[in-house]
Amino acid sequence: MAPQIREISAELQATAKERLNEDPDRIEADLVALKTWIAQQPHLNPRTDDQFLVGFLRGCKYSLEKTKSKLDKYYTLRTKYPELFNVTDVNDPKLREIHRMGPIVYLPNTLDGARIGMFRIGTTPTDKYNIVDVMRVGQVMQEIGLIEDDNAIINGVVLIMDMKSATAAHMFQMTPGLAKKMTVFNEEAFPMRPKAQHFVNTIPGFETVFNMIKPMMSKKQQERLFVHGKMESLTEHVPLKYLPKEYGGENGSIEEIVAEMDKKFDQYRDYFKANAQYGTDEKLRPGNPIDFDSLYGTEGSFRKLNVD
Structure with a gap:
């Protein structure tokens, strides 16, 4: 049967x-091999529809071993930290409220x-919302993108972090433990590749958080980080x-983009x-099962996750 994926x-x-080693004539065989491996993993219960799995194959440049590892880590971290990585209710009032403020948008x-x-x-005001609440909105958008955004999966994503109107309170909601969990999930578990990450309109306190997060990232991702004090510097890249x-x-417009994404939240409810x-x-x-307490330590600092 031909793969059930979008043309x-x-x-x-x-x-x-050219970039991902994709061979249309081999996609069916690659999917069969991945599904065969999944069926042999008693601990792993993932989605197995073709469009979802091909997103992981593309994100791993069709290396079957890397795909297995990434898929396992994806579900391992979602199961252990559902408050961060596994949204199941897009009708949650707080989630919708935050989304409609437009803190995260993907441009057309x-x-x-x-x-x-x-x-x-x-x-988002820090006296009402935590950064985890905001990141859950981002997780929903990332997952929708994994299913339907072929450009993002194949060509990657350029991220712009705009700190205009941000305060030190926003910065220091990002604890070392949270930063490490997010970094590991995005680098080792999620198959969408960041091409560049730009920070603009930086504020006092940013450097402290930036210097905390940067060493947690791979060398390749560190090289894709750019800091801009003002918009003029950003527009040299974007x-x-x-x-x-x-x-x-x-x-x-942000208002229109938010409204369109709000409709997608409804479409993806089930x-x-x-x-x-x-x-x-x-x-x-x-x-041996993964000992998360040992991995993260009592203070929540991530040490090493290896589920290959």
């Missing part, structure tokens, strides 16, 4: 072949094929026209509700 443009297919037009995401850190109208650009049934059971993992 992509000839241009995007050429990019997938791509930059050289890469999706542009913006995290406007100062949008031309103004690729920013939203509120920034003087031509890439949609999808996220089904997330509750997927995950891992460490009691059934072949070999």
Whole structure:
């Protein structure tokens, strides 16, 4: 049976072949091999629809071993830390309330094929919302992107962290333990590749948090970090026209983008509700189960996760 995946443009297919080692004639065999391995893992209960799994294959450049590792880590961390990584109710009032403030948006037009995401850190008041609450909104968008955004999966994502209106209280909600969990999930478990991460309108306190997070990242990701004091510096990397109208650009308005994503939250209601049934059971993992207390330590500082 032919793989049940969305057809992509000839241009995007050429990019997938060149950058990700994708061979359309081999996708069916790759999916069969991955599903065969999944069936042999008693501890692992993931989604197995073709579009979901091909996102992991593309994110791992069709290395089957890397795909196995990433898929396992994806569900391992979602099961252990559902408050961070496994949203099951997109109708949650707080989640919707935060989303409608527009702290995180993915812009409609791509930059050289890469999706542009913006995290406007100062949008949500710290006396009412924690950064974990905001990140849950981002997790929903990331997962929707994994399913339907071929540009993001194949060409990657350019992230812009805008700190205008942010305060030190926003900065220091990011604890070392939380920073490490997020870094490991995004680098080792989630198959969408950040092409660059730009910080703009930085504020006092940013340097402390930045210097805490940067060493946690791989060398490759560290090289993709850029810090800009002002917008003028950012636009040397991301031309103004690729920013939203509120920034003087031509890439949609935040209000309209938020409204469209709100509709997607509704469309994906049952999808996220089904997330509750997927995950891992460490009691059934072949070999020794993962000792998370030992891995993270009593202070929550991440040491090493190896589920290859």
